[in-house]
Amino acid sequence: MHKPLEPKAPPKREQTPRQILIDLLSAQSYDVRQISKEAHLSERDVIYHLEELQCSLKKSPMRLLIEPARCLSCGYVFETRERFQKPGRCPSCKAQRISQPQFSLHTSETD
Numbered sequence: 001m002h003k004p005l006e007p008k009a010p011p012k013r014e015q016t017p018r019q020i021l022i023d024l025l026s027a028q029s030y031d032v033r034q035i036s037k038e039a040h041l042s043e044r045d046v047i048y049h050l051e052e053l054q055c056s057l058k059k060s061p062m063r064l065l066i067e068p069a070r071c072l073s074c075g076y077v078f079e080t081r082e083r084f085q086k087p088g089r090c091p092s093c094k095a096q097r098i099s100q101p102q103f104s105l106h107t108s109e110t111d
């Protein structure tokens with residue numbers, strides 16, 4: 001059953017940006033701009049914290065999944081290696097309508 005999206009209360013002061021990211025991304029996937037709004041961080045900070053988070057999760061059962069950026073004109077899929085920021089232009093057809101990469105957190109069952 002689908003619940004309508006409710007406006008979120010501002011994050012509690014005691015939550016670190018990292019904790020906020022974990023809360024957001026384990027609920028659903030977001031792109032950098034959406035995270036920036038929800039977490040009240042600049043996009044640059046979001047990218048910084050995403051990179052930190054990805055490194056720190058290596059020892060935990062959680063994984064940061066990245067849905068790669070894609071060209072909306074021709075469907076070209078951008079490589080995700082270390083690339084958190086949206087590419088400016090499609091190398092295949094030169095279009096600038098690029099979907100933003102989406103981030104989400106999943107807990108791996110294996111251990």
Ligand SMILES: [Zn+2]
Binds near residue numbers: 071
């Ligand atoms: Zn393209």
